[in-house]
Amino acid sequence: MAHKNTETTFVRSVRLAPSTPEERNRFPHNLPILHGLESLELHPRVTFLVGENGSGKSTLIEALAISAGMNAEGGSRNFSFSTRASHSDLHKRLTLVKNGSLPSDSYFLRAETFYNVSTEIERLDEGGGGKRIRDAYGSRALHEQSHGESFLSLVSNRFRGDGLYFLDEPEAALSPRGILRLIATIDSLVSKGSQFIISTHSPVLMCYPDCVLYEVKNGSLKQTSVTETDHFQLSLDILTNPVVYLRKLME
Ligand SMILES: Nc1ncnc2c1ncn2[C@@H]1O[C@H](COP(=O)(O)OP(=O)(O)OP(=O)(O)O)[C@@H](O)[C@H]1O
Numbered sequence: 001m002a003h004k005n006t007e008t009t010f011v012r013s014v015r016l017a018p019s020t021p022e023e024r025n026r027f028p029h030n031l032p033i034l035h036g037l038e039s040l041e042l043h044p045r046v047t048f049l050v051g052e053n054g055s056g057k058s059t060l061i062e063a064l065a066i067s068a069g070m071n072a073e074g075g076s077r078n079f080s081f082s083t084r085a086s087h088s089d090l091h092k093r094l095t096l097v098k099n100g101s102l103p104s105d106s107y108f109l110r111a112e113t114f115y116n117v118s119t120e121i122e123r124l125d126e127g128g129g130g131k132r133i134r135d136a137y138g139s140r141a142l143h144e145q146s147h148g149e150s151f152l153s154l155v156s157n158r159f160r161g162d163g164l165y166f167l168d169e170p171e172a173a174l175s176p177r178g179i180l181r182l183i184a185t186i187d188s189l190v191s192k193g194s195q196f197i198i199s200t201h202s203p204v205l206m207c208y209p210d211c212v213l214y215e216v217k218n219g220s221l222k223q224t225s226v227t228e229t230d231h232f233q234l235s236l237d238i239l240t241n242p243v244v245y246l247r248k249l250m251e
């Protein structure tokens with residue numbers, strides 16, 4: 001891992017304005033991930049957000065991506081489609097503390113809505129005119145690839161490096177070997193000066209060493225190390241002796 005120096009950081013930290021009394025007890029302001037959070041230092045290369053289902057990772061990463069000028073449902077800054085009724089208003093409380101301007105290459109990958117992004121690319125390309133968007137995503141149409149193949153295509157073809165990338169559960173469709181390919185691609189993009197903010201449940205992905213890792217635990221977000229996360233410890237316990245572990249679970 002030969003990396004550029006930290007001068008390439010695009011976003012140093014995120015400040016969170018206090019919620020109003022009206023906001024305090026309602027979504028998204030009452031999520032555990034935001035509890036007591038005033039600011040979040042980002043790593044110049046990779047920042048991981050980890051936590052149980054429903055702890056608020058997607059909501060936070062969506063608000064960060066919107067603050068960086070991206071479409072709430074995913075894609076680059078050039079996408080403006082929406083197939084959902086609304087996104088949360090959390091971004092209004094966020095301020096990105098930047099090092100100069102944001103890079104020209106940026107992307108928000110949302111595992112749960114990537115299908116919609118692929119559909120939007122097809123729709124825009126059908127309109128004809130300029131250069132086909134799908135060509136930037138590899139040689140095959142995204143809808144003609146498997147779920148996991150299309151994710152890897154996106155990261156290895158569309159991401160150019162020297163960019164800012166928000167990934168929400170990028171491992172969702174990937175096999176263990178696919179996750180290793182994703183790690184190698186992330187590392188190659190990092191060596192080209194990229195910065196990633198990634199929410200993940202993958203104990204393998206979060207082993208990427210050049211990172212800061214935050215976990216939602218006991219009701220708030222705290223910095224930790226990969227081996228201390230619940231995800232890592234539970235996976236280790238299960239895989240060390242799966243038969244015994246599952247027998248106890250099913251008793
Ligand atoms: N529009 C909404 N209105 C009210 N509650 C919502 C809304 N969107 C999400 N929530 C709730 O907010 C909580 C956090 O959701 P979020 O998707 O951010 O969690 P997450 O940490 O990404 O979970 P997962 O690991 O399952 O992806 C969930 O309990 C969810 O039901």
Ligand SMILES: [Mg+2]
Pocket residue numbers: 057058059168169
């Ligand atoms: Mg999520």
